[in-house]
Amino acid sequence: MSTTDISSLLTRAQEISADAERVTRAHLRKVTLPVAAGAPAQVLGLITLDNGEDHTKPNTFGPRSLLELNTAIDAALADDEITALGVTGKPFILAAGADLTSIAGGGPDAVRVVAELGHAVFRKLGDGGKPSFGFINGLALGGGLEVALHCDYRTVMDSAPALGLPEVMLGLVPGWGGAYLVPNLVGAENAVKLIIENPLNNGRTVSGKAAFKLGLADACFSGADFLEQSLLWAAPVLSGETTVERAEVDRGAAWDEAVARGRAIAEARTGGASPAAALAVDLIAAAKDRTRDEGFAAENDALEAMSRTPELLASLYAFDLVQKRAKRPAGAPDRTLARPVTKVGIVGAGLMASQLALLFVRRLEVPVVLNDLDQERVDKGVAYVHAEIDKLLAKGRIGQDKANRHKALVSGTVDKASEFADADFVIEAVFEDMGVKKSVFAEVEKVVSPDCILATNTSSLSITEMASELTHPERVVGFHFFNPVAVMPLLEIVRGEQTSDTALATAFATGKALKKTTILVQDSPSFIVNRLLGRFMSDVSRIVDEGTPVQVVDGAFAGVTPMSPFTLIALVGPAIALHNTETLAGAFPDRFYVSPALERVVAARKAAYFAPDGTLDPEVEALLEQPAEPVVLDAAEVRTRVLKGLADEARIMLDEGVVAAAEDLDLAMITGAGFSFWNGGLTMLLEREGLGKFH
Structure with a gap:
């Protein structure tokens, strides 16, 4: 790109820069590297990205941030004393990619400008005439990884928690070099994993150690002195004493096979509903033969094209929910009412x-006591927590001191009175039966202090009824986690009719300390996620019982739900799915249907409808009785009918005040059920399908 072109881009970027952008500054300083006696001096111009915020607000790149980085790079390139460049970030964070909120407001033209500007600025690191190093000292997502990819060499901190290119999850494609550079650096197979497979698997990322093994970095270091080790490594690289060797990329049949696998993954996960996924595969395929200029130009075109799609608008809406609404839960009481949990x-x-015990001890770092009916069960629970802590230690995610401390904080007892008397927060996680849970709380209330909060992890039962026979029902609150607890972000906090603001505020404060996305729910059967999924499964089961083949129904929701309905049943277990449907049918018999076929599957103790090879289990097939006059729908008809049911249920839930707004339904389905960003969760999709107005 010519100097004139860059100047024009810089001018246009200044015109579209938004006041809302949290500007990431690029601080340049000179670092003299150690060299052998008599060797020429090596001075590295180290650029540190820092938006001046704490670790909860990572560096991002909007127009003004790119201008900042451009100025720093130009200054380093113009300084004759500086012989090499390095880019790193504030502690434990390189950058989290583009500032989508500040960019999207300008529409497709602004997206095009920022796409071209990102390429122009980043590629100065590799094309500026001086060797460059990307020191990946922590989180590096999207543009945060791409800025390092443009450098000649890269190091990575082994404990960096998240590296990746999540753009496809957001209805975009890697647009600052990633779609071209990654396959040409680590091969098409790894590119498919990083650009297609991981983003479509709920935004999965890789650790620093895994990124090094994939070939994204040339060296991997650990510890608080990561940057110092990286600089010591850079010195012999610059002097020629250390030669960086990289695996040769296979540009033969393996590339084409990887692309074919990427297309299959994109189709299976999105059902064609996300144009970004298909376009990202095209970019990987074409990167095999394109020049760098051609590859970057194609990324610019792709980003501009995606900026005109409804999927991107839905993604930005979803992104805003996760970034902002999740941090300020609607309806939560004044946080000063919360009691400390020790x-x-x-x-x-x-x-x-x-x-739950593992999560509480890791996040709160307070004593956690497991209680059960006999010592064998208690010991097994404590042993599980200790084993999981040992796994974290083995993976290098925690140190020995922290592992020892966390294990010492976890204990077990069969005697509630002896260990719960000084507890501030007691949560039950017993069998999903109202009688059992009432009995548990009655026992607990006798031994805990008057100020102790009583929480229930029930997934469907009434908080109000559960607390109805207690002396202090006002301290009972729903605290519903999703499985697996360590992975799923959502925590539904349920207010019973008598739940106090103090109990609720304590629940929200605790949820925040646990690093969960908390949403306030009014007491109602199955709350948010399980109620909507219950309606989904109820309507699906009815369609199967009426005569549509299971295989047709199961394949009708690619691109709508994160997994097919009968995969979901296998994940949660047919018995749990049946229990949820029975609870909802008991409350709303006019809308929810209990499938006789599902009852037979549960009675037969079948764990899934499909065999491991993907075919319908013959024993399950025998349990699916065909009606005398079957009604057979095609996949499109199945999808439309079920979506109409979800639209109906969502509207009823809003009218009932189960949540404050449609945004909470969407946030819950994204963080608790893995619904996609490109659909905007649920209600944006329903609106796009013409099935109602929710906003």
Whole structure:
């Protein structure tokens, strides 16, 4: 790109820069590298990206931030004393990519300008005439990874928690070099994993250590002195003492096979509903033969094209929910009402309870006591937590001191009175039966202090009824996690009719400390996610029972739901799916349907409808009785009918005041059920399909 072209881009970027942008500054300083006696001096111009915020607000790139970086790079290139460039970030964060909020407001023209500007600025690192290093010292997503990819060499911190190119999840494509540079650096197979497969798997990322193994970085270092080690490594690279060797990329049949796999993944996960996924595969395919200029130009065209799609608008809406609404839950009481939690009791020591214990001890770092009916169960629960902590230690995610401390904080007891008396927060995670849960709370209330909050992890039962026979029902609150607890971000906080603001505020404060996305829900059957999924599964089961083949129904929702309905049943278990439907049918018999076929599957103790090879289990097929006059729908008809049911249920839930607004339904389905960003969760999709107005 010519100097004139860059100057024009810089001018246009200044014109579209938004006041809302959280500007990431690029601080340039000179670092003298150690060299052998008599060797010429090596001075590295180190650019540190820092938006001046704490670790919860990572560096991002909007127009003004790109201008900042451009100025720093130009200054380093113009300084004759500087012999090489390096880019790193503030502690534990390189950058989280583009500032989507500040860019999208300008429409497709602004997206085009920022796409071209990002390429122009970043490629100065590789084309500026001086060797460059990307020191990936922590989180690096999207443009945050791409800025390092433009450097000649890269190091990465082994404990960096998240590296990746998540753009496809957002209805975009890697647009600052990633779609071209990654396949040409680490091969098409790894590019498909990073650009297609991981983003479509709920935005999965890779660790620093894994990124090094993939070939994204040339060296991997650990510890607080990561930058110092990286600089010491850079010195012999510059002097020629260390030669960086990279695996040769296979440009033969393996490339084409990887692209074919990428297309299959994109189609299976999106059903063609996300144009970004298909376009990203095209970019990887074409990167095999394109020049760098051609590859970058294609990325610019792709980003501009995606900026005109409804999927991007839905993605930006979803992104805003996760970034902003999730941090300020609608309807949450004044946080100053929250009581401190210095000890946690957990009733139950099964898998769910043990997962809760692990989460509480890791996030709150307070004593956590598991309780169950006999010592064997208690010991098994504590052993599970200790084993999981040992796994984290083995993976290098925590140190030995922290592992020892966390293990020491977890204990078990069969005697509630002896260990729960000084607990501030007790949560039950026992069998999903109202009688059992009432009995548990009655026992707990006798031994805890008057100020102790009682929380229930129920997925569907009434908080109000559960608390109705207690002396202090006002301290009972719903605290519903999703499985697996460590992975799923959502925590539904449910207010019973008598739940106090103090109990609610404590629940929200605790949820925040646990690093969960919290949403306030009014007490109603199955709350948000399980109610909507219950309606989904109810309508799906009815369609199957009426005569449409399971295979047709199961394949009708690619691009709508993160997994097919009968995969979902296998994940949660047919018995749990049946229980949820029974609860909802009991409350709303006019809308929810209990499938006789599902009852037979549960009675037969079948764990799934499909065999491991993807075919319908013959034993399950025998349980699916054909009606005398079957009604057979095609996939499109199945999809439309079920979406109409979801639109109906969503509208009823809003009218009932289950949540404050449609935004909470969408936030819940994104963070609790993995619904896609490009659909905007649920209600944006329903609006796009003409099935109602929710906003």
